[in-house]
Every structure is written in structure tokens, then in C-alpha cells.
Amino acid sequence: MSYLYFPGCSLKGTGRAYEESLLAVFRALGIPLTELADWNCCGATAYMSIDEHQAFALAARNLALAESQGSPADGAVQLIAPCSACYLVLLKAQQCLAADIALCQEITIALKEGGHCYRGRVRIRHPLDVLVHDVGLSEIARHVRQPLRGLKIACYYGCQIVRPFALFDRPHDPSTMDDLVRILGAEPVSWPLKTHCCGGSLTGTIPEVGWRLNYLLLREAQRRGAHLIVTVCPLCQFNLEAYQDQIRQRYPDLAPMPVLYFTQLIGMAMGLPPRELGLQRLLIPVDGLMAALSKEGAHARA
Amino acid sequence: MRAHEIYPNGGPRIGVYVCHCGLNIAGKVDVHEVVEFAKTLPFVVVAREYKFMCSDPGQEMIREDIREHRLNRVIVASCSPLLHEATFRRVLEQAGQNPFFFQMVNIREHVSWVTEDPREATEKAKALVAAAIRRVIFHEPLQRRRVPVKDRVLIVGGGIAGIHAALTLADAGKHVYLVEREPTIGGHMAMFDKTFPTLDCAACILTPKMSAVAAHPNITLWTYSEVIQVEGFVGNFRVRVRRKPRYVIEELCVGCLQCIDACVYKDARFPDEFNLGLGKRKPIYIPFPQATPRVVLIDPETCIWFKTGKCKRTCLEACERKAIDFEQQERIEEIEVGAIILATGFKTFDARRIPEYGYGKYPNVYTALEVERLVNAAGPTGGEVRLRDGRVPKRVGIIHCVGSRDERFNRYCSRVCCMYSLKLAHLIKERTGAEVYNFYIDMRTPGKGYEEFYDRLLQEGVHFIRGRVAEVTDWAITPEEEGKLIIRVEDTLIGVVRRIPVDMVVLAVGLEPQPDAEEVRRMFNISCSKEGFFLERHPKLAPVSTFTDGIFLAGACQGPKDIPDSVAQAGAAAAEALALIDKGYVELEPNTAYIVEELCSGCKTCISLCPYNAISFDEVRAIAVINEALCKGCGTCVAACPSGAARQHLFEDAQIFQEIEGVLAYV
Amino acid sequence: MSERPVEGERSFEPRIVAFFCNWCTYTAADLAGTARMTYAPNIRIIRLMCSGRLDPQFVLAAFRHGADGVLIGGCHPGDCHYQEGNYKALRRYLLLKRLLREMGIEEERLRLEWISASEGDRVQKVANEFTETIRRLGPLRLAPRPGVIRLPVAALPEPSPAAREGALP
């Protein structure tokens, strides 16, 4: 199956490592991934709070582009949206258009103005969903070169890939990432905060509030014995990683905690070169940790 | 040409009566206009309106007119015939007229209540009246059929409702078959320790009734049995009951329980159903000490003999009465009864369906039913409230409305949870001295002494926090939350979100229809309401009847109920059943099919269609013959008859054609 | 007022005859009433004991006498009060559809629905949907349409002798 790929704004900025690792992993798995040409902003949260209909139009334009550029597999063009916000907004737009005829007509007219047309033949997918359900854990397992033995991981799903549209996992207690992590040889810790919110853009707008939320997440991960946190969303990753200094100033009991994209983790297990996975872009590096682990591993083997 | 010229006797003389039903009809339909319109229609001699036709004066008015104006046809336009057709037919009878020269027009349920615009409502009413007038002209005098009824009653379900109904009927001298799926009767009530609001012990009031059932000469008690087939109709049901093998001969077992001691398993090691797995039992066991009948049974799933075929079978020699029979097979009993009472009860909501509450994930989250067993003196802990790790909880949270009042699961209020939560709160506080928190959306205590009980709990210092819990978690933020379960809730009366650490969480699970309610419903040919409980014939006027004559409802199978309501309803159901069978016969609607012999071509089309084999073929005259006693009046054969020889009383083609033209000729 | 608008007039009010079985659909219609679920007034309900009683001629007669649509309501499969009358109805329904097609009548003008006693909301939904469908299809052009009822006495078929006896003893 071939997939179209909708990066979204963050993956071209703070989330570059997500894009790099995602592409690297799919390349290594031999799955073609073509970037949606001339895609535009999904119309996320902020836009939604100014003008809902325009937000829907923005999303619809992307869907229309996907329809015209992609080749349908089982009835629909498969469009991968790695950023949770994009994933949600595109899904939401799609469902609202399907449910509300008036809105649908309005958007269709608007799209025509731009020379686009959307017939509802796009299936929006999150890479986690694709990797676990299309590619399959066993297939991924086949590609694991350096199992991440001894690595304790807090799987962080965040909000928007399981809520409100729980399409591929349970909204309250999701498990797909945990299963994936196990396949990679690491050990997911049980922590009750896997779907608690990171505050989204609040870290920028009301820092104290945003930082507190992330502090609670980080602290609990630490208490549950996690070596690092794995995320599926550029904003979550940024919030959890970038503000750790500021957070530590307020809450000294916090030790630095690396925060990776799940695609980076897969890449590491597959033994892909760190640069391809954008590991050098991390603010809190993992190499030390990995070294320690491999030493332990060596001991264990000896 | 005038009517009387083709009708020698003056022809049909129709009286039309339009009911206001207070404002229910008159509020929407211009009743006066309908009456004036009716007056203009052929054969209509009188047309009147009245506030409440079904009232005595209303009925009297009709009787008066029948005598005075020599009416031979009557139309009443009011509510649904399912409600008052019988009433008005009686009116005709009382006035010396054949009751079937009557047609009812449903202008309430089908017009005034479902139409927005008064104009359109009035027009629709007129159309329906016109149709009825055309139809009634072609009505014929008919006689109701009388069928003898069996004076025995089947009661399905041996909970408190079934037990009470059984005893009531048995005491009235009627024979009762009481069929219970479980090895013992008693149902949910047998699991409770105390009952609200009086706090008298459930066993003390239930077990006497249970043994009364076992001892009663008029009651045949079949436990560990299930109804598998129901045929026939009101007064004459043929029922087949499967009696599952308990591998112990009921007649011989005296319940000495020697066999249980003798079992090769020295100690009980299998989760025991009656205690919801909180206790253990052996493969040969009795559900609980007061089980009725007091007869042990063997569970083939756990008994070594059944699993491996190798066992000393110490139970065999332990039993002096030689009651144990490893060869026992299931038995099918066939019975004939005149009436059936369904008292199949409820099941509790599966708390796993709300993962936020952590049931099945955190060991110290319990369902209310489990706690009922914990506080029960005869329960697995001898009435001590202990956590799975043996600790006594110091802080307990009771979460109300679990699975109730929730669009995602059940929209309805389960009615009993508030009260049983209060009861459990009291018992837990009494036994452990713990701080008890109730998390409720609304406190619902409508019942005798219920509000007073709520007040008592308030006085006892139990906490009441108005707010639905969003989450139960082991995620501690503050030191005192360490190692506890934290309940996150908005205290809506104060308007702040609170985190309350507790040792034990009790989920007040709601009541749901039995998982197999749907199959049961089909077997007995009754209906279910949206939420899946059995549907009563009328919510107010026929609360224990169903749409199938002769089948009645009692207890929570009809909707969530507490013990007082279940018992009351069981009494009502018993009375209805008694009234039916005691009369000795039932009168059936004379809507049977018949064959006009000279028209029958003997094509036999109808014969294969009849679901009741009521049609046979008379080889001599080469025509079909309908056995009226067997015919239920569905009219399938009538619709199929190519030569129009098959007809149906009350639903003659002529009548229906007139009705069709009637509704259309006027819109 | 009571005259229905002539064809071509903008506000076309469809006339729909509904044959409902006594045990499920008719009861559901009652429930819709008690629940005050308002729906299109175009539906005229005729009660049969069972949808199995529905003689195809009823449907044809309805169309002949000016119905723009006919709705048949029965119990869900497996729920029939008379075991399987509704299956018979289904068979006749399919047959009728073919017949209508040959007569050049749009098949959408005939609709069969399984509605159980508890589905009052379904009666409302179906009634409204169906009325809309028929409204879109427009009036059925067949026989000239009678206006206000004028019962042609002479034209009345002979009632059976019993019916004549109908008078007081």
C-alpha cells in the first residue's frame, strides 16, 4: 500500500526530527511515502477559535489535494498525518463535512473557487496506526537489529490521536504504543498519565500553567522508573522536552528526562544511523543512556 | 336513490361520537367541525361531541342514543382502540346491540398528539372518521369464542418477585410451576445482608418465603432449569422445560452435606459464583446454607471425575441415601398452563465498561454487589469489610450512577442505586468506622422512609459530594495520596475540583436487562422497550400485562425496581393471572378466518401458509376447511386466497376497501 | 379548505395510506403519540391484525383511489405475533414492487418497514422521510381524484344479509 504524507507546519520546524525519523523508518521498511504537494496548514486549534468555517476549508483543501494526488487503496487515498493536531483537525473536518450537508455544500463551492474538488475518498491515518495495524508488529520485529533491552519507557499518547475519535485505540487506556515498544525490546512502564494533556500551546501563552502540566507528566514518568518518554506529536514532544530547564527552576525534584518521537525509537532499534533519525536535534541527548544500556547488555551477555 | 330503498329495514343507522379527551384532542382538533362534518355523511343519524366519552355520562349518552334513535352502528373517535375498544363494545352490548357493529377512530395517539398544525389535525381526523363510517356499514354481528383455560400457572424466575407471585397463587389454590435457572431460588435478594431503609436482614424476611415455596403442595419447584419452548396462546400454553443435570437426585438428597466434606479436594479452591468469586467452593457444593431446595450439585467443569474420569469419588460412599448419580442426564418436562408470569429479574452493569473507574485494574475497586457479600454475615469474610489484602479500609468512596443516566450506556436512572449506596455507606461505617464519601449526581430517595434514611446518613456524618467522578487513579500528587486510590471529582456545590484519596472504591452499578432478555422475549412472543426491559401493555393502565394475552410481568425484568415495588408488582401479576384462570374460560376476538365454500377452488394455497395448521383439506368436497378453534386470525390465508373464498371476520375485504377509499376520498 | 391542491400547484400534499400490523407497528404509532412525537399529517393509518393480512389488492386499490404512496408496517423478522406473517408480507411486497414497475409507478411509492412496539421514534422518522420522498416524486397521476367525500349510495356493493340484519332485534 502506498501512502501520502501530510507533514504539517511543526514537522518543518521544531518537529523536524519527527519528519526525518518517520521518513527514515518508512524507507527502511520499504514503504513509499510521498509528501502531499503544496499542502497548507491544517487549520488547527488557533484557527478554529477565530473562524470555524475557514478552518474547515483549510482542512478540506488538503483533503482535496490528497484525493487528486494519491492513488486510492481499498476505496480511499491513505493520508498520513503525524502531528496529532493535524490528524484531529483533518478527521474532524472530514466528519463534519460528512454529517452536515449545508456545510459540505458551502465548502464544496469554496473549493471550486480554488479549482479543487473533494469527494470524501480520503482516509486519514496516524503513522502509529499504520505501523501497528498495516505494517504489523511482526514485520517491524523482523527489522529490529539492536533490541532496546533494559530500556524503561513511558508511552505518551497525549490527547488528540485517541480523543474524540478513537479510531485505532481505546480513548482512556490506549495500548498500541506499549505493544510497539515491547516489540522493540524495551519495557513500557505503567503510568496513568498516557493520555493526560500537555497543555498544547499554553506553554507559550500561559507558561506557568503549561509548565505545571508538563512537570506532573515528567515527574510521574520519573517515579514510575521510566528512562525516557516517547511521544507521537511534535507539540507534546516540544512541551515535554524544551521547557525542562524552566520547570526544574520551579520544581527541583525533576531529573532531566529525554523525550523521543516513537519513530526515533523504532529507528534506533532498527539500527538506523542517529543522524537520519535527527537524534542530534534533541535538547536532552540519549547517547549517554544508550551507551550505559549497551554496556549493561554486554555484561548480561558476558 | 335514497338509502332505505336498497336497505329494506332502513339500512345502517350510524351514531358518531367524537371525544374531547379534555384538551388532549380538543386542544388540537376542532372537534365541533368534525361532528358537523360527520352529520353530513350518509347513514349518520346522530353525531355528538363530549368531554370524556369513556366516562359514565359519555357511555350513557351512547346507550341513550342507541335506544332512542334505533342506532345499529356506532363510531367513537377518541383514543387508541388498544385502550378503550372493549369499553365501547360493552356499551353497545348493554344497549342490546351486537358489540361488533362498532368502529373506533384513533384521533388522539394518531392525530392530536402527533400533528403540529390544528388545521391539518382536524382534516386528518375528519378523513379517519369518514373512513370508519364507510367501514362500519359493512360490519356484521359476531359472537366471541369461548375457550376453556388450564388453571395452572408457570412462573419463570425464582427471585423475590417470582417467589411472592408463586406463593400468592398457590395459597389461592392454584397449581404453580416455578422455574429457576440457578441451582437455588432467592435471586439477588438472597445475596443482600440488609435491606433499605429499614435495615432488616434480607435473609430473615426472605428465607421463610423460600422454604414456604419448597414446602407448598401447590408449587412444583424446578431449579437449575430453563424454559426452552412455548407454544399455544392465552389459557392454553404448552411449555417445555429443560432440567439440567445436577448429578444429584433431588428426591433423595436431604442436604446433609456429608458429600462436600468427603470430596477429594480437602479445601475449597474454586471461585464460588454466589460470592462473585470473593469466596471459594468445592466441585460438589451448595450455593449457600439456606439454598432452596437444600440439594447439593456437582459442577462438571471442576469435578476431577468429569474432567479426567479418574477419581476415588469419595462423595459416593459418603452419601448414605445414594443420591449422587454421575450418569444423570438432562430431562425435558412438558407442561400445560393457562397463564405465565415472567419474573426473570435483572443483571448489574459491567463496571469494566467504564475504564476510567479502574474496575478490574485496581484490586480495591469493588462493585456494590461484591460489597453486599462482604458486609453479609454469611459472606466470604463473615461480614467483615476487608480489602483483598486483608486491610480494613479507613476511607471509602461510593460512586453513584455507574452505567446509569449515561447516553453511552443506559439513559435511564436505575432507581435503586441511591438507596443501596446509602445502605452500604451506613453498613461500612458501622463495621469499620471508616470515613465514607458518596459521589452522586442527584440524590433520589422517593419512597416510604427513604428521605428519612438519607437524613439519618447525613446525621451520621457520611460525606455527600455532588459530582460525577471522572476518574479513579493511583496517580499520587501529594504525599498523603501515596498508595491510595484517588478519586477526581468536581464538588459541584462548591464549584471546585477535588482529589479525594481512599482505600476502597465502591461502584454503584446500575440495573440492566438480563443478557438473554432478547431470546426470552422472542420465546414468549412479547416486546421489549428501547432499553431492553420487557414492555408492559400500558405504562399506567396495564403495568403487569404484556401485548400477548395470558403473559404477565413481575419485578425488575420490566424495569429497575427495589424490593417493595417488585413484591407489589408480583402480587399484581398474580392477581391478574388468577383473574384469568379462575374464570375457567377466555373470550377470544372473533376475528377468525372462514371459507366461503361455493367460492373455494380447492387450490390448497392457504393450507401451507397457516402457521397454526388450522386449515385442512376436505378430500370429499375438495375444499379447504378452517378449524376455528385453532385459527388465531392473522389473515395470511385470506390475503393469499386467489378465489376470494377465504375471508376474515372483522377484517373483511369489503370493510378494508371502504376504509382505504374513506381515508383517500377525503383529505 | 379541505380540497387538496391541484397538481402543479406549489404546495403538493401527498396522500399516504399506511397498513400497520396491530402488534408492533400500530402500537409503535400509539407510542409515538403518547411520546408526543409530531410527524407529517399525510399518513393515514389502517390497522390490520398482521402485515400478513395485506392483500396486494389493498395496495393497488389505494393507488387507484388516489394514494400517492403506500406504507406497510410489520414486526421485525422473527418477532411476528403470528410467527411469520411478516415474511409473507415481505414476499408480496417484492412482488408488488415489480408489478408497480410494470405499471409505470415509481417503486419508491411503496415502502415496507419493520417497526417494533417500542420504536415510536422510528414511526416518526419513517413517516417524515416517506412523506418527503413522495413530495419529491410529486402526485401520482392515475385516476381522477375525488374531492370532498360524497358516498355514492347506489354504487355501494351489496352488504351481506347479516349486515342488513344489523338493525335492532
Add this chain to the structure above:
Amino acid sequence: MAAIERRIRYESELDPSFAREIIAFSGSPSLMGCIQCGTCSSACPLSLYMDYTPRRIIAMVREGFKQEVLRSRTIWLCASCYACTVECPKQIRITDVMYALKRYAIREGVHPPRFPIPVLARLFYNTVRRRGRLTESWTVLRLYLQTMPLRIPGMSSLGWKLLRRGRLPLRPEGIRDRQGLQRVLRVVERQEVTA
């Protein structure tokens, strides 16, 4: 001590049509079915910072407390994590209601001045409207300049780190077919105004 303020509300101060407007605006009629159970508030990760809990917002919308609702911090704190929406026993789309209220407040211009969140929304809107894509670096910089200039020094070190790791590209992102996009948006914009 804070000034003593009158807490009574006279009907004349309320807007009876507010609820209807918000229902239309958010497309969630179910909000009329709210039973005030508070699940939304306790599911909300941010309710602890809100002046009115989400539950109270719903109640106030229902009763037409327009001014209080539009001026409340609550609607701006909503991070749209949808926890309330999935757990609401009456299936009220609370997140969408919050969106509707944000739009309403912005339209009426009644939100705390220099309050970062609406400002960010505005910035975001304008950039995307013009270029079709967002460039995080510039948006965030503008946000800080407009709302929290004093914080810039505190954040600069983070800024540098990100720049060095290539996570803060300064080249403005944008799409090719901007005219096309604007034509599309203009149509719906007109619709929105008329709506």
C-alpha cells in the same frame, strides 16, 4: 480587601437568546441536556486554573449569563484535549462549545486585553491566511513581543539551543498557490459573516 460587589443577577441583565446562539454556533444542541454532573470539570486538566469550571460555563450559557461567560478565563484555558467531550454522560461536545465561545468573544472583542491566547490565535490566523502555512519561529517571537516582552530574555537561551539544532528555521514557510487559497477562504468568510 477586594471591593464588595453585588452578586445578585436580575433577569434584565441576562441574554435569553444566548443559549440558542451558542447551540447554533457550536452545533451541539445536546448542551441543553446538561445535568450539571461536573464530569467535564473533573476530567479537565486545566479546570483548576479556571475562574468558572466548564460545568458552570454550560449552566451560564443555558441561563444567558453572556457577559460573565465571554469575559471568563475558562474558555481561553481550554487546550481542546477533548477529555470532557469523550467522558460527558450526556454527550455534550463541550470542546466545540468552548471553540464557539472563543469565536463569539473574539467577534464581540470582549476578552482580556494583551491576553496571550486570543493574540496567538489572531497571529496564527493572519499568517496562515496570508501564506497558507505557519512559521513557528516568527509567530512565537511576535507573540512574546506583543504580550510578554519582559519574558523574552528568559526564553532566549532556549531559542538559541533550538536554532543551533536546526529546530527554529527562520525562512518563512508558505504555499505556492496562495491566490487560490485566498479565493477559497474568501468564499467561506462571506458565508460565516452572513451565517
